[in-house]
Structure formats: structure tokens, C-alpha cells
Amino acid sequence: MASADEWRQTACILCECNCGLEVQLGGPGGGHIEKIRGDRAHPASQGYACEKAHRIDHYQNGPDRVTAPLRRRGDGTFEEIDWETAIREVAAGLMRVRDAAGPETIFYFGGGGQGNHLPGGYAAGTMRALGAVYRSNALAQEKTGEFWVNGRMLGAPVRGDFEHAEVALFVGKNPYQSHGMPRARVTLKEIARDPARTLIVIDPRRSETAELADIHLQVKPGRDAWLLAALVGVLVQEDLLAHPWLAEHATGTAEIAAAFRAIPVARYCEIAGVAEDLVRRTARRLAAATSVAVAEDLGIQMNRHSTLNSYLEKLVWMLTGNFGKPGAQYVPAMLVNLTSSAPDGVAGAKPARTSPVVGARIISGLVPCNVIPDEILTEHPKRYRAMVVESGNPAHSLADSRRMREALGALELLVVIDVAMTETARLAHYVLPAPSQYEKYEATFFNFDFPANAFHLRRPLFPAPPGTLPEAEIHARLVEALGFVTEADLAPLRAAASEGRAAFAQAFFAALAANPKLERVLPIVLYRTLGPTLAGGAAAAAPLWGICQLFALHHGDSLRRAGYTGENPGEQLFDAILANPSGVVFAVDEYDASWRRVRTPEGKLQLVIPELLAELAALGLDEPPASAEFPLVLSAGERRSWTANTIFRDPRWRKKDADGALRVSAADALRLGLRDGGRARLTTKRGSVETVVEVSAMMQPGHVSLPNGLGCTYPDEAGRLRRPGVPPNELTASEDRDAIAGTPWHKHVAARLEAIE
Numbered sequence: 125m126a127s128a129d130e131w132r133q134t135a136c137i138l139c140e141c142n143c144g145l146e147v148q149l150g151g152p153g154g155g156h157i158e159k160i161r162g163d164r165a166h167p168a169s170q171g172y173a174c175e176k177a178h179r180i181d182h183y184q185n186g187p188d189r190v191t192a193p194l195r196r197r198g199d200g201t202f203e204e205i206d207w208e209t210a211i212r213e214v215a216a217g218l219m220r221v222r223d224a225a226g227p228e229t230i231f232y233f234g235g236g237g238q239g240n241h242l243p244g245g246y247a248a249g250t251m252r253a254l255g256a257v258y259r260s261n262a263l264a265q266e267k268t269g270e271f272w273v274n275g276r277m278l279g280a281p282v283r284g285d286f287e288h289a290e291v292a293l294f295v296g297k298n299p300y301q302s303h304g305m306p307r308a309r310v311t312l313k314e315i316a317r318d319p320a321r322t323l324i325v326i327d328p329r330r331s332e333t334a335e336l337a338d339i340h341l342q343v344k345p346g347r348d349a350w351l352l353a354a355l356v357g358v359l360v361q362e363d364l365l366a367h368p369w370l371a372e373h374a375t376g377t378a379e380i381a382a383a384f385r386a387i388p389v390a391r392y393c394e395i396a397g398v399a400e401d402l403v404r405r406t407a408r409r410l411a412a413a414t415s416v417a418v419a420e421d422l423g424i425q426m427n428r429h430s431t432l433n434s435y436l437e438k439l440v441w442m443l444t445g446n447f448g449k450p451g452a453q454y455v456p457a458m459l460v461n462l463t464s465s466a467p468d469g470v471a472g473a474k475p476a477r478t479s480p481v482v483g484a485r486i487i488s489g490l491v492p493c494n495v496i497p498d499e500i501l502t503e504h505p506k507r508y509r510a511m512v513v514e515s516g517n518p519a520h521s522l523a524d525s526r527r528m529r530e531a532l533g534a535l536e537l538l539v540v541i542d543v544a545m546t547e548t549a550r551l552a553h554y555v556l557p558a559p560s561q562y563e564k565y566e567a568t569f570f571n572f573d574f575p576a577n578a579f580h581l582r583r584p585l586f587p588a589p590p591g592t593l594p595e596a597e598i599h600a601r602l603v604e605a606l607g608f609v610t611e612a613d614l615a616p617l618r619a620a621a622s623e624g625r626a627a628f629a630q631a632f633f634a635a636l637a638a639n640p641k642l643e644r645v646l647p648i649v650l651y652r653t654l655g656p657t658l659a660g661g662a663a664a665a666a667p668l669w670g671i672c673q674l675f676a677l678h679h680g681d682s683l684r685r686a687g688y689t690g691e692n693p694g695e696q697l698f699d700a701i702l703a704n705p706s707g708v709v710f711a712v713d714e715y716d717a718s719w720r721r722v723r724t725p726e727g728k729l730q731l732v733i734p735e736l737l738a739e740l741a742a743l744g745l746d747e748p749p750a751s752a753e754f755p756l757v758l759s760a761g762e763r764r765s766w767t768a769n770t771i772f773r774d775p776r777w778r779k780k781d782a783d784g785a786l787r788v789s790a791a792d793a794l795r796l797g798l799r800d801g802g803r804a805r806l807t808t809k810r811g812s813v814e815t816v817v818e819v820s821a822m823m824q825p826g827h828v829s830l831p832n833g834l835g836c837t838y839p840d841e842a843g844r845l846r847r848p849g850v851p852p853n854e855l856t857a858s859e860d861r862d863a864i865a866g867t868p869w870h871k872h873v874a875a876r877l878e879a880i881e
């Protein structure tokens with residue numbers, strides 16, 4: 125182990141940025157992360173880290189780590205079992221369900237959180253070995269609507285270059301707290317300080333980002349569709365479009381112009397609650413800028429008209445010509461595209477396009493999270509009967525916790541792979557414990573930067589606790605127990621690997637050609653054969669070898685520009701990843717690379733999506749009806765300085781706001797007799813909770829806001845289970861979801877609030 129004052133490289137795992145960190149270990153037995161600073165050598169974060177990173181030891185030394193496989197007894201309590209028994213029984217249980225009801229009744233959820241994406245690859249192997257075809261993860265309760273729109277408009281994922289943008293527009297996103305781009309606060313402050321640049325925020329709340337903004341369009345909650353339609357309406361009606369650019373790069377401009385010429389801008393602004401003059405000035409500023417970068421997030425993605433909103437947001441930057449140039453939108457070169465719409469499931473089988481029971485649209489291979497209970501709680505012969513949950517906590521994090529618990533409880537088999545005893549694990553038949561992300565090799569594929577893009581393979585800081593197994597090993601053992609790969613398949617490859625990389629490559633491709641079924645379990649084959657030859661116990665990183673080879677094949681130019689100019693640049697990249705503890709740049713692009721990644725038939729941006737133009741036409745001139753029973757709009761799940769999804773289960777990591785107060789405007793507080801720090805009862809059609817109240821100048825009347833990630837159960841010092849704060853999904857309903865993508869309306873829950881004496 126390292127000496128106490130040695131700085132070691134790792135990363136923060138609390139949000140998609142995964143900022144590089146340098147840490148010193150210490151405390152009892154050297155088992156704690158004691159000193160933490162941003163790692164200047166990290167190519168993306170360059171030394172940046174926000175305040176939350178300093179609390180990661182509360183994850184590493186969380187109070188309810190699981191350190192032996194658990195099996196549920198008939199009375200609902202758990203007993204510890206050994207790994208051999210656990211793997212044998214889980215494999216047998218999955219085969220039983222497969223043989224009795226069909227492989228498509230085995231459902232996979234998860235695969236990684238904000239910092240750990242290697243497990244998803246291994247799990248795909250296990251699922252393909254079983255023949256399972258349906259899966260989902262948290263992206264299918266936030267981003268799938270946007271993915272669907274991207275698929276239709278350009279056939280590729282897209283991001284904004286805020287660092288160089290003249291104008292930055294955030295729609296339903298509060299990057300000052302939630303980040304979602306490298307060094308967010310530095311970039312936001314630079315834009316805000318520079319008189320030549322303009323920061324625009326669309327948010328009903330005076331968020332920290334809105335506070336910095338030059339223009340804050342303080343929309344009424346849930347009315348973004350009218351606001352964005354008005355914005356596009358002004359662009360069209362005042363003829364602010366980038367005509368020559370559109371003629372060259374887009375299809376459907378005339379049809380879009382026709383659709384938006386009819387938008388009653390004044391009335392739509394009124395419905396949205398934003399002054400028409402401000403909307404017009406905003407449209408003109410966007411049109412006049414040399415570059416505009418735009419990002420949308422949960423404020424519209426978990427709201428009414430969410431897919432329509434994603435579409436309107438993209439029309440704003442497309443119609444003003446903001447793609448494929450500095451400071452505008454781009455398509456990054458990705459090692460692994462987590463957002464692809466590529467068919468998945470059984471090799472060679474027709475891809476599943478809708479869910480088996482309710483027929484919900486599957487986007488990027490993901491079943492909408494909100495339909496999962498409907499897919500289980502039914503007599504339908506193709507209902508899901510077994511579920512493997514890995515690094516996800518559907519019983520807490522998905523809509524409608526009560527119904528989700530009922531659904532999970534109705535499964536014939538629920539297997540949870542996690543580090544902690546989560547709400548979902550408590551319902552499982554088997555809990556398989558994994559080492560924490562600081563006890564194994566781990567990485568994320570949230571690599572979205574441009575023109576240079578970086579990847580970071582993190583090394584373990586601590587030995588894994590005895591009794592845990594890394595996901596790679598769990599899945600390898602499961603696939604072996606299923607009888608899908610045998611020692612006879614692996615031995616020749618292992619022998620070749622011991623002779624060197626070149627011999628291995630040759631043997632590997634020959635084995636794939638001779639035995640195509642191995643393709644279904646590639647990560648596991650690589651882990652078992654190439655893995656043991658990697659120095660430092662990096663076996664779990666072996667699939668990156670294949671990923672690097674594929675990247676070299678498809679993105680040779682980006683790789684060469686990043687300095688990998690040898691004879692075998694894929695091999696060179698893999699070695700660099702293994703050798704560099706702070707991460708490496710794996711792609712460098714020129715700005716026109718984005719155009720080459722557009723996958724539409726003509727290579728142009730496709731402006732027209734008929735389904736969404738129909739939804740636009742149906743918006744109407746009337747205010748959405750108000751409810752007398754539930755007059756308030758609750759946003760259930762705001763990101764704050766002291767929230768990090770459910771990665772920390774122990775509330776002691778929070779220095780402030782320990783109970784996650786409900787934010788309420790002064791006007792509503794006065795009307796309802798609430799005081800700052802007092803308590804209130806918050807009720808929706810689905811549930812009723814008690815909460816602490818914070819009277820906040822951020823809120824507009826009629827809008828209240830709860831943080832996300834609270835209300836996790838954890839054992840206190842005396843071993844009693846505690847649940848501080850409100851678990852937001854006790855208040856949400858699975859039927860409240862977008863018609864196209866099935867994404868939830870978490871930011872728009874009708875609610876009532878009463879003071880508690």
C-alpha cells in the first residue's frame with residue numbers, strides 16, 4: 125500500500141463529469157480518503173473539483189456496505205451464503221425462468237451510475253448468454269426523449285461547446301449545481317463576466333445559474349412548450365433564420381417556417397408567463413450571435429411535453445445555424461456510445477422495438493422506466509418474471525415507489541448487485557456485493573468533450589473487502605455457471621495471451637470466426653483471457669482492448685490527431701490508458717468532424733418531425749387547467765450543493781440542509797401560514813409526506829421544489845434504520861409520463877401543502 129502522504133490519482137464519482145482527483149489515504153487502518161484536491165493532470169477537469177468531491181469518503185465508508193452474498197429467507201430476513209452457492213443458485217434461478225417462460229421475461233436494469241460503466245458491458249454478456257432482450261436504466265427516465273429527437277434530426281448525440289460560445293442557453297438546467305459540463309462554474313462565470321457574451325437561462329426558479337444570467341426567462345412551471353414555440357415563432361416571423369446555411373445543411377426549412385408562421389407569439393408568451401418583449405429580444409440575441417451553445421436537462425425532460433420541448437430546443441440552434449463550428453453544437457468522438465439506437469439483445473435476432481406488455485417505444489435499447497411496473501403487474505404471458513438490478517435503485521429512484529415495490533415484490537426472482545443495502549436490495553431474493561468504485565478498476569463512458577475528448581481508467585485505492593466480487597468476476601462466473609463458455613473455449617486464448625498482444629489478437633479473431641457465440645460474451649472472454657496478463661490486477665479493464673481496436677477502426681483520424689500514430693494505434697491507446705493514472709486524450713477533432721458524424725440519409729439536419737409538429741399544433745390558446753384539489757406544482761428532485769443522487773446513503777455527508785427542505789415562495793408561505801424552518805404536509809394524488817420548509821426567494825408563487833436523493837434508509841450507530849428527508853418518488857405516479865418517450869413528469873407533480881402546527 126501507499127505511504128500516507130502520497131497523492132494518488134482517482135476521480136469523483138458524483139456526477140457525469142467525473143473530475144480527476146488526487147487523494148491521500150489515512151485514518152484507521154489507512155481505510156479512509158482523507159485529503160482531496162483536483163488533479164491538474166486530468167485532461168478534462170484540469171484541477172477543477174466542486175465542494176461535493178471532498179465528501180467521497182462517506183461513499184467509501186458508507187454505513188450499509190454489503191460484504192457477503194445474501195439470500196432472502198421465507199420470513200423476509202437475509203442470511204449470508206458463500207459465493208459458490210450464490211452463483212449456482214442465481215444461475216439456476218435465471219435458467220428456470222428462461223426455460224419456463226422464455227428468455228424475454230428476464231429483465232436487466234442498471235449497468236452503472238455516474239462513475240461506473242464497466243459493469244454494464246459485462247452484464248450485457250450475461251444477458252446475451254441467457255437470450256434476454258429487454259433492459260433499461262436511469263437514462264430512460266430522463267434522456268430518451270432527447271435521444272429520440274437527436275436520432276430523427278441528425279442520427280447522432282449532440283452537445284454544446286460552452287467554453288467558446290458567444291451565447292449560452294440553458295433550458296431546465298442548473299449547471300452551477302448539477303454541472304454536466306467540464307469546469308462548469310468557471311465557464312459560467314467567464315460568460316457572465318464578459319460583456320460580449322450572453323448567458324440565457326429558462327427556468328421557473330431563480331436558480332444559481334439564473335442568478336448569474338444576463339437574461340432569465342422565468343417561465344411558469346411546465347409551460348416551456350409555449351415559450352420555446354414562441355421563441356422559434358419569433359425567429360421565423362422576424363425572419364431571423366440562417367437562410368444560406370440552412371439551404372446547404374438542412375432539410376424541411378420551408379415546412380418549419382410554415383408551421384411557426386402561425387404561432388400566436390403574444391398569446392404563447394402570456395401562457396408561458398414571460399414578457400413578449402423579453403422573448404423577442406432573446407430571439408434576436410440568439411440570431412445575431414456568432415455562436416450559440418445550448419443544453420437542456422431535467423427541467424424540461426421530466427416535464428409536460430418533454431419530447432416536444434427537446435425538439436423545439438434543437439430547432440432554436442438549428443434554425444440559427446449553430447452546428448459544427450466553434451462555440452456551437454458538436455458530435456463528439458466516443459469510445460462507447462451509451463446513447464446509441466443500435467439494435468441489441470440476441471445476436472442476429474430482430475431488435476425489440478416496443479415493450480412486450482404495454483407496447484411502449486424502446487429508445488436507445490431502453491424500456492421506459494415508468495412502464496416497468498406495468499410490464500410486471502399483469503397476467504400477460506410475456507410479463508417480466510425475473511430481474512437483475514445492478515448499480516441502480518429502482519425502488520427509490522424511479523417513479524411511484526409504492527407501485528415499484530409492489531412490482532419488484534411480484535417477481536419470481538430479483539437479483540441485486542450493489543455495494544450497499546439499498547431499498548431495492550431489501551426486496552431482492554439475492555444480493556451480490558461488489559467492491560466500491562475505489563476498490564477496483566473502474567471508468568465511465570460519459571466522455572463527451574470536443575475537439576479533444578478524454579478517457580480515464582481509475583485504479584483501485586483500496587483492496588476489495590473479502591466477501592465482495594467485482595462485477596466482471598460475478599458475470600464471468602454466472603456465464604460459466606450457465607454453461608455458455610467453457611474452459612475449452614478459453615484455454616487457447618489464454619495461452620495466446622501469454623505469448624503477447626499480437627499472438628492474442630490473431631487467436632482472438634480466429635476464435636470469433638470459428639465460434640460466433642463468443643461474440644455475445646466478448647467482455648467476459650477478454651476478462652478471462654487477456655485480463656490476467658494485464659499488470660497491476662487490471663483484468664477488469666480487458667474489454668477496453670476491444671473498444672480501443674474498434675475506435676481505431678472507426679475514428680482513425682481522431683486517434684492519430686491525438687498522437688497515436690504508431691503501426692497499431694488501437695493497441696497504443698489501450699497501453700496509454702493502462703499506463704496513465706490521470707486519464708488520456710483519445711480523440712482530437714477538427715470542427716467539421718461533426719458533419720461527418722451526422723447519420724441522416726442526405727447528411728443534413730432534418731428539421732421536420734411530423735409527430736411533434738402535430739403535438740405543437742395541439743398546444744392551443746388556453747392555459748392548462750388548474751386543479752382545485754392540488755393547486756401547486758411540485759418539482760420533485762432538485763439538484764443542490766448537498767445532493768448526489770443516492771450515492772451517499774449516510775446523511776452525515778451533508779453540512780447543511782440535512783433534511784432536504786421543500787423550497788416555497790414567500791407569497792405561498794404567507795398564504796399558507798408556513799414559516800422558514802417549520803414543517804408542512806405535502807400531498808399529491810399518490811402520497812403524503814411531512815417535510816421541512818425553506819422560504820426561498822428562488823421560487824415563484826405556485827411552484828415548490830424538493831431535492832433529489834433524500835429519504836434513503838441507512839442504519840445509524842445503534843443499527844436502527846433511519847430515513848431522513850423525503851423520498852421524492854413516494855409522491856410521483858408511473859402513469860404521468862410523456863406520450864412518446866415515456867419519460868416521467870417529476871418536475872411537474874400536482875400538489876397541495878398544509879402547515880403542521
Ligand SMILES: Nc1nc2c(c(=O)[nH]1)N[C@H]1C(S)=C(S)[C@@H](COP(=O)(O)OP(=O)(O)OC[C@H]3O[C@@H](n4cnc5c(=O)[nH]c(N)nc54)[C@H](O)[C@@H]3O)O[C@H]1N2
Binds near residue numbers: 297762
Ligand atoms: N449536486 C448534484 N449534481 C448532480 C446530481 C445530483 O444529484 N446532485 N445529479 C446528476 C444527474 S443524474 C443529473 S440527470 C443532472 C440533472 O441536472 P439538472 O437538470 O440541471 O438538475 P435539476 O435541479 O434536477 O433541474 C434543473 C432545473 O430545472 C428547473 N425546472 C423545474 N421545473 C421546470 C420547468 O417547468 N421548466 C424549466 N425550464 N425548468 C424547470 C429546476 O428549477 C432546476 O433549476 O445533475 C447531475 N448533477
Ligand SMILES: Nc1nc2c(c(=O)[nH]1)N[C@H]1C(S)=C(S)[C@@H](COP(=O)(O)OP(=O)(O)OC[C@H]3O[C@@H](n4cnc5c(=O)[nH]c(N)nc54)[C@H](O)[C@@H]3O)O[C@H]1N2
Binds near residue numbers: 517541761
Ligand atoms: N423524483 C425524482 N426521481 C429521480 C430524479 C429526480 O429528479 N426526481 N432523478 C433521476 C435521475 S436523473 C437519475 S440519474 C436517477 C439516479 O438513480 P439511480 O439510477 O438509482 O442511481 P444512483 O443514485 O446513481 O445509484 C445507483 C446505485 O449504484 C450503487 N453503486 C455505487 N457504486 C457501485 C458499484 O461500484 N457497483 C455497483 N454494483 N453498485 C454501485 C449505489 O449504491 C446505488 O444503489 O434518479 C432518478 N430519480
Ligand code: SF4
Binds near residue numbers: 141172
Ligand atoms: S460532483 Fe461533479 S463537478 Fe463536482 S467534483 Fe464531482 S464530478 Fe466534479
Ligand SMILES: [Mo]
Binds near residue numbers: 262266
Ligand atoms: Mo440523471
